Amino acid sequence: MSLRADQIERYSRHILLQDIGGKGQEKLLAGRVLIIGAGGLGAPIALYLGAAGVGTLGIADADMVDVTNLQRQVIHFTPDIGKPKVVSAAEKVRAINPDVTVHPHQEWISAENIAGFIADYDFIIDGTDNFATKFLINDACVLGNKPYSHGGILRFDGQTLTVKPHESACYRCIFSAPPPKDAIPTCSEAGVIGVLPGVIGTIQATEAIKYLLGIGDLLTGRLLTYNATSLTFREIRIQRNPKCPVCGSQPTLTELKDNSDALNVCELETT
Protein backbone atom coordinates (compact mmCIF):
# COMPACT_ATOMS: atom_id res chain seq x y z
CA MET A 1 0.00 0.00 0.00
CA SER A 2 1.32 3.43 -0.81
CA LEU A 3 -0.11 6.74 0.24
CA ARG A 4 -2.18 8.86 -2.13
CA ALA A 5 -1.37 12.56 -2.55
CA ASP A 6 -4.37 13.58 -0.43
CA GLN A 7 -3.29 11.18 2.30
CA ILE A 8 0.24 12.60 2.31
CA GLU A 9 -1.35 15.97 2.94
CA ARG A 10 -3.88 14.76 5.53
CA TYR A 11 -1.30 12.87 7.56
CA SER A 12 1.59 15.28 6.97
CA ARG A 13 2.08 16.00 10.68
CA HIS A 14 2.45 12.29 11.32
CA ILE A 15 4.69 11.76 8.32
CA LEU A 16 7.02 14.50 9.56
CA LEU A 17 7.68 12.50 12.71
CA GLN A 18 10.79 10.39 12.45
CA ASP A 19 9.15 7.52 14.34
CA ILE A 20 6.14 7.46 12.01
CA GLY A 21 6.91 8.71 8.51
CA GLY A 22 5.11 7.40 5.45
CA LYS A 23 5.78 3.79 6.39
CA GLY A 24 4.29 4.29 9.85
CA GLN A 25 1.22 5.98 8.42
CA GLU A 26 0.77 2.99 6.12
CA LYS A 27 0.90 0.75 9.19
CA LEU A 28 -1.83 2.82 10.85
CA LEU A 29 -3.99 2.64 7.71
CA ALA A 30 -3.53 -1.14 7.70
CA GLY A 31 -4.28 -1.33 11.44
CA ARG A 32 -7.44 -2.79 12.93
CA VAL A 33 -8.61 -1.69 16.38
CA LEU A 34 -11.72 -2.81 18.24
CA ILE A 35 -13.20 -0.31 20.71
CA ILE A 36 -15.60 -1.96 23.15
CA GLY A 37 -17.90 0.71 24.52
CA ALA A 38 -18.84 3.91 22.67
CA GLY A 39 -19.24 6.02 25.80
CA GLY A 40 -16.95 8.26 27.82
CA LEU A 41 -13.72 6.45 27.05
CA GLY A 42 -14.78 5.22 23.61
CA ALA A 43 -15.58 8.77 22.45
CA PRO A 44 -12.05 10.24 22.44
CA ILE A 45 -10.60 6.87 21.46
CA ALA A 46 -12.73 6.62 18.33
CA LEU A 47 -12.29 10.30 17.41
CA TYR A 48 -8.51 10.25 17.74
CA LEU A 49 -7.94 6.84 16.15
CA GLY A 50 -10.22 7.86 13.29
CA ALA A 51 -8.40 11.17 12.82
CA ALA A 52 -5.05 9.37 13.00
CA GLY A 53 -6.07 7.18 10.08
CA VAL A 54 -6.30 3.81 11.79
CA GLY A 55 -7.78 2.06 8.78
CA THR A 56 -10.35 -0.20 10.41
CA LEU A 57 -12.21 0.61 13.60
CA GLY A 58 -14.71 -1.75 15.18
CA ILE A 59 -17.01 -0.08 17.69
CA ALA A 60 -19.18 -2.32 19.87
CA ASP A 61 -21.99 -1.03 22.08
CA ALA A 62 -25.68 -1.92 22.28
CA ASP A 63 -26.74 1.29 23.98
CA MET A 64 -28.57 4.39 22.77
CA VAL A 65 -27.40 7.98 23.26
CA ASP A 66 -29.00 9.54 26.34
CA VAL A 67 -28.98 13.18 27.42
CA THR A 68 -26.91 12.32 30.53
CA ASN A 69 -24.13 11.01 28.26
CA LEU A 70 -23.46 14.35 26.61
CA GLN A 71 -21.55 15.88 29.56
CA ARG A 72 -18.54 13.71 28.64
CA GLN A 73 -19.21 11.46 25.62
CA VAL A 74 -18.00 14.03 23.14
CA ILE A 75 -18.57 11.90 20.05
CA HIS A 76 -22.35 12.15 20.56
CA PHE A 77 -24.22 15.39 19.89
CA THR A 78 -27.57 16.63 21.18
CA PRO A 79 -29.45 15.65 17.98
CA ASP A 80 -28.10 12.09 18.44
CA ILE A 81 -30.21 11.44 21.57
CA GLY A 82 -32.09 8.20 21.05
CA LYS A 83 -29.77 7.01 18.29
CA PRO A 84 -27.67 3.84 18.72
CA LYS A 85 -24.29 4.94 20.07
CA VAL A 86 -22.41 2.92 17.46
CA VAL A 87 -24.34 4.65 14.65
CA SER A 88 -23.70 8.09 16.14
CA ALA A 89 -20.00 7.28 16.68
CA ALA A 90 -19.56 5.79 13.19
CA GLU A 91 -21.07 8.92 11.59
CA LYS A 92 -18.59 11.19 13.37
CA VAL A 93 -15.56 9.06 12.58
CA ARG A 94 -16.52 8.83 8.91
CA ALA A 95 -17.08 12.58 8.81
CA ILE A 96 -13.64 13.21 10.29
CA ASN A 97 -11.88 10.76 8.03
CA PRO A 98 -13.36 8.94 5.06
CA ASP A 99 -10.23 6.75 4.90
CA VAL A 100 -11.47 4.81 7.92
CA THR A 101 -13.66 1.76 7.56
CA VAL A 102 -15.93 1.66 10.61
CA HIS A 103 -17.66 -1.52 11.68
CA PRO A 104 -20.45 -0.65 14.11
CA HIS A 105 -21.47 -3.65 16.22
CA GLN A 106 -24.73 -2.82 17.96
CA GLU A 107 -24.72 -5.59 20.51
CA TRP A 108 -23.53 -6.37 24.00
CA ILE A 109 -20.28 -8.24 24.26
CA SER A 110 -20.70 -11.65 25.89
CA ALA A 111 -18.78 -14.85 26.51
CA GLU A 112 -20.53 -16.26 23.44
CA ASN A 113 -19.53 -13.60 20.93
CA ILE A 114 -16.33 -11.94 22.19
CA ALA A 115 -13.80 -14.39 20.76
CA GLY A 116 -15.28 -13.92 17.29
CA PHE A 117 -15.11 -10.14 17.63
CA ILE A 118 -11.54 -9.81 18.82
CA ALA A 119 -10.14 -12.34 16.33
CA ASP A 120 -10.54 -9.79 13.52
CA TYR A 121 -8.55 -7.03 15.21
CA ASP A 122 -4.90 -6.24 16.05
CA PHE A 123 -5.54 -4.35 19.28
CA ILE A 124 -8.53 -4.19 21.60
CA ILE A 125 -9.59 -1.27 23.80
CA ASP A 126 -11.77 -1.64 26.87
CA GLY A 127 -13.97 1.41 27.14
CA THR A 128 -16.75 -0.36 29.01
CA ASP A 129 -18.59 0.65 32.12
CA ASN A 130 -19.00 -2.62 33.98
CA PHE A 131 -16.78 -5.17 35.65
CA ALA A 132 -18.44 -8.15 34.00
CA THR A 133 -17.33 -6.94 30.59
CA LYS A 134 -13.97 -5.65 31.82
CA PHE A 135 -13.08 -9.10 33.13
CA LEU A 136 -14.50 -10.79 30.05
CA ILE A 137 -12.37 -8.58 27.77
CA ASN A 138 -9.29 -9.38 29.84
CA ASP A 139 -9.96 -13.12 29.78
CA ALA A 140 -10.77 -13.21 26.06
CA CYS A 141 -7.68 -11.18 25.19
CA VAL A 142 -5.42 -13.35 27.36
CA LEU A 143 -6.89 -16.59 26.01
CA GLY A 144 -6.92 -15.23 22.45
CA ASN A 145 -3.46 -13.67 22.86
CA LYS A 146 -4.57 -10.18 21.82
CA PRO A 147 -2.93 -7.06 23.25
CA TYR A 148 -5.40 -4.69 24.85
CA SER A 149 -5.80 -1.54 26.88
CA HIS A 150 -7.80 -1.44 30.10
CA GLY A 151 -9.32 1.84 31.22
CA GLY A 152 -11.51 2.76 34.16
CA ILE A 153 -12.86 6.01 35.57
CA LEU A 154 -14.81 7.09 38.64
CA ARG A 155 -15.47 10.49 40.17
CA PHE A 156 -12.12 12.34 39.74
CA ASP A 157 -9.97 9.21 39.34
CA GLY A 158 -8.90 7.13 36.41
CA GLN A 159 -6.64 4.16 35.75
CA THR A 160 -5.24 2.46 32.69
CA LEU A 161 -3.03 -0.53 31.93
CA THR A 162 -1.90 -2.12 28.69
CA VAL A 163 -1.80 -5.90 28.62
CA LYS A 164 0.39 -8.03 26.39
CA PRO A 165 -0.90 -11.49 27.26
CA HIS A 166 1.63 -13.89 28.77
CA GLU A 167 4.30 -11.16 28.61
CA SER A 168 2.98 -8.55 31.03
CA ALA A 169 0.57 -8.50 33.97
CA CYS A 170 -3.10 -8.75 33.07
CA TYR A 171 -6.10 -7.18 34.82
CA ARG A 172 -6.67 -10.39 36.78
CA CYS A 173 -3.07 -10.33 38.01
CA ILE A 174 -4.20 -7.23 39.95
CA PHE A 175 -7.87 -7.98 40.57
CA SER A 176 -8.42 -11.72 40.64
CA ALA A 177 -12.22 -11.56 40.36
CA PRO A 178 -14.94 -8.99 39.77
CA PRO A 179 -16.40 -7.30 42.84
CA PRO A 180 -19.94 -8.36 43.72
CA LYS A 181 -22.70 -6.45 42.00
CA ASP A 182 -23.34 -3.07 43.69
CA ALA A 183 -20.15 -3.30 45.79
CA ILE A 184 -18.38 -0.51 43.92
CA PRO A 185 -20.26 2.69 43.14
CA THR A 186 -21.01 3.44 39.52
CA CYS A 187 -20.54 6.61 37.56
CA SER A 188 -24.30 7.09 37.63
CA GLU A 189 -24.35 6.76 41.40
CA ALA A 190 -21.08 8.45 42.29
CA GLY A 191 -20.59 10.80 39.34
CA VAL A 192 -17.65 11.44 37.08
CA ILE A 193 -16.05 14.68 35.96
CA GLY A 194 -16.65 15.02 32.24
CA VAL A 195 -13.05 15.65 31.19
CA LEU A 196 -11.76 12.52 32.94
CA PRO A 197 -12.53 10.01 30.16
CA GLY A 198 -10.83 12.42 27.76
CA VAL A 199 -7.56 12.04 29.68
CA ILE A 200 -7.73 8.28 30.12
CA GLY A 201 -9.23 7.52 26.69
CA THR A 202 -6.60 9.59 24.92
CA ILE A 203 -3.88 7.61 26.69
CA GLN A 204 -5.58 4.37 25.60
CA ALA A 205 -5.72 5.61 21.99
CA THR A 206 -2.01 6.51 22.22
CA GLU A 207 -1.25 2.93 23.24
CA ALA A 208 -3.14 1.53 20.25
CA ILE A 209 -1.23 3.83 17.90
CA LYS A 210 2.15 2.92 19.44
CA TYR A 211 1.30 -0.76 19.24
CA LEU A 212 0.35 -0.53 15.56
CA LEU A 213 3.53 1.45 14.82
CA GLY A 214 5.72 -0.79 16.96
CA ILE A 215 7.33 2.21 18.66
CA GLY A 216 8.10 3.30 22.20
CA ASP A 217 7.28 1.59 25.46
CA LEU A 218 3.76 0.40 26.06
CA LEU A 219 2.06 0.90 29.42
CA THR A 220 2.67 -2.73 30.30
CA GLY A 221 3.66 -3.94 33.74
CA ARG A 222 2.59 -0.64 35.26
CA LEU A 223 -0.82 0.64 36.24
CA LEU A 224 -1.16 4.34 35.56
CA THR A 225 -3.50 6.13 37.94
CA TYR A 226 -4.69 9.69 37.56
CA ASN A 227 -6.35 11.99 40.03
CA ALA A 228 -7.81 15.13 38.53
CA THR A 229 -8.30 16.94 41.86
CA SER A 230 -4.63 16.93 42.75
CA LEU A 231 -3.55 16.62 39.10
CA THR A 232 -1.30 13.71 39.89
CA PHE A 233 -0.33 10.74 37.78
CA ARG A 234 1.14 7.71 39.52
CA GLU A 235 2.65 4.61 38.03
CA ILE A 236 2.50 1.39 40.04
CA ARG A 237 4.74 -1.43 38.91
CA ILE A 238 2.75 -4.61 38.50
CA GLN A 239 4.47 -7.94 38.10
CA ARG A 240 2.78 -10.90 36.53
CA ASN A 241 1.05 -12.87 39.27
CA PRO A 242 2.02 -16.57 39.14
CA LYS A 243 -1.30 -17.35 40.81
CA CYS A 244 -3.34 -15.34 38.29
CA PRO A 245 -6.45 -17.39 37.45
CA VAL A 246 -6.12 -16.70 33.72
CA CYS A 247 -2.45 -16.08 32.91
CA GLY A 248 -0.72 -17.71 35.91
CA SER A 249 1.26 -20.92 35.91
CA GLN A 250 -1.77 -23.06 36.75
CA PRO A 251 -4.74 -21.22 35.29
CA THR A 252 -8.18 -22.14 36.60
CA LEU A 253 -9.94 -20.08 33.99
CA THR A 254 -9.51 -21.73 30.63
CA GLU A 255 -12.79 -20.93 28.95
CA LEU A 256 -14.86 -17.77 28.74
CA LYS A 257 -17.75 -17.26 31.12
CA ASP A 258 -20.06 -14.32 31.70
CA ASN A 259 -19.53 -12.83 35.15
CA SER A 260 -23.23 -12.32 35.67
CA ASP A 261 -22.92 -11.38 39.35
CA ALA A 262 -20.99 -8.31 38.37
CA LEU A 263 -23.12 -7.21 35.45
CA ASN A 264 -24.11 -3.69 34.58
CA VAL A 265 -22.22 -1.42 36.90
CA CYS A 266 -23.51 1.70 35.21
CA GLU A 267 -26.82 0.25 34.06
CA LEU A 268 -28.86 2.51 36.30
CA GLU A 269 -27.70 5.51 34.35
CA THR A 270 -30.08 5.00 31.46
CA THR A 271 -33.02 3.59 33.38
Add this chain to the structure above:
Amino acid sequence: MKLTVNGETREIAGTESLNIDETLVTLKVADPLYVTVELNGTILEREAFGTTQVKDGDVLEFLYFMGGGGQ
Protein backbone atom coordinates in the same frame (compact mmCIF):
# COMPACT_ATOMS: atom_id res chain seq x y z
CA MET B 1 6.68 2.82 62.05
CA LYS B 2 6.84 4.65 58.77
CA LEU B 3 5.24 3.19 55.64
CA THR B 4 5.02 4.45 52.09
CA VAL B 5 1.36 4.18 51.13
CA ASN B 6 0.37 4.98 47.55
CA GLY B 7 3.48 7.10 47.26
CA GLU B 8 3.01 9.05 50.50
CA THR B 9 4.77 8.58 53.81
CA ARG B 10 2.39 7.50 56.57
CA GLU B 11 3.37 7.18 60.19
CA ILE B 12 1.64 4.62 62.37
CA ALA B 13 2.41 5.49 65.98
CA GLY B 14 2.76 3.04 68.82
CA THR B 15 3.48 -0.15 66.90
CA GLU B 16 6.33 -1.69 64.98
CA SER B 17 4.33 -4.32 63.13
CA LEU B 18 0.76 -4.88 61.96
CA ASN B 19 -0.79 -7.42 59.68
CA ILE B 20 -2.48 -6.26 56.46
CA ASP B 21 -6.01 -6.47 57.87
CA GLU B 22 -4.98 -4.31 60.84
CA THR B 23 -3.16 -1.90 58.54
CA LEU B 24 -6.27 -1.45 56.37
CA VAL B 25 -8.29 -0.59 59.48
CA THR B 26 -5.61 1.65 61.00
CA LEU B 27 -5.19 3.61 57.77
CA LYS B 28 -8.98 3.79 57.34
CA VAL B 29 -8.82 2.38 53.80
CA ALA B 30 -12.18 2.65 52.04
CA ASP B 31 -13.84 -0.59 50.91
CA PRO B 32 -11.18 -2.86 52.48
CA LEU B 33 -13.02 -5.93 51.15
CA TYR B 34 -12.36 -4.95 47.56
CA VAL B 35 -8.95 -3.36 47.67
CA THR B 36 -5.95 -5.10 46.13
CA VAL B 37 -2.80 -4.80 48.24
CA GLU B 38 0.70 -4.73 46.80
CA LEU B 39 3.46 -5.04 49.42
CA ASN B 40 6.98 -4.16 48.27
CA GLY B 41 6.05 -4.88 44.66
CA THR B 42 4.20 -8.16 45.18
CA ILE B 43 0.43 -8.46 45.04
CA LEU B 44 -0.85 -10.32 48.09
CA GLU B 45 -3.45 -13.05 48.20
CA ARG B 46 -6.48 -11.92 50.16
CA GLU B 47 -6.19 -15.08 52.31
CA ALA B 48 -2.75 -13.90 53.42
CA PHE B 49 -3.91 -10.51 54.75
CA GLY B 50 -4.21 -11.82 58.31
CA THR B 51 -0.79 -13.44 58.36
CA THR B 52 1.31 -10.94 56.41
CA GLN B 53 3.08 -8.40 58.61
CA VAL B 54 4.13 -4.95 57.53
CA LYS B 55 7.12 -3.33 59.13
CA ASP B 56 8.95 -0.01 59.16
CA GLY B 57 10.03 1.07 55.67
CA ASP B 58 7.59 -1.14 53.74
CA VAL B 59 6.02 0.14 50.56
CA LEU B 60 2.29 -0.47 50.19
CA GLU B 61 0.04 0.19 47.25
CA PHE B 62 -3.72 -0.02 47.64
CA LEU B 63 -5.29 -0.58 44.23
CA TYR B 64 -8.96 0.13 43.67
CA PHE B 65 -11.55 -1.05 41.19
CA MET B 66 -12.63 1.59 38.71
CA GLY B 67 -15.46 0.34 36.61
CA GLY B 68 -16.73 3.37 34.79
CA GLY B 69 -15.97 4.37 31.27
CA GLY B 70 -18.87 3.50 29.03
CA GLN B 71 -22.28 4.88 29.77
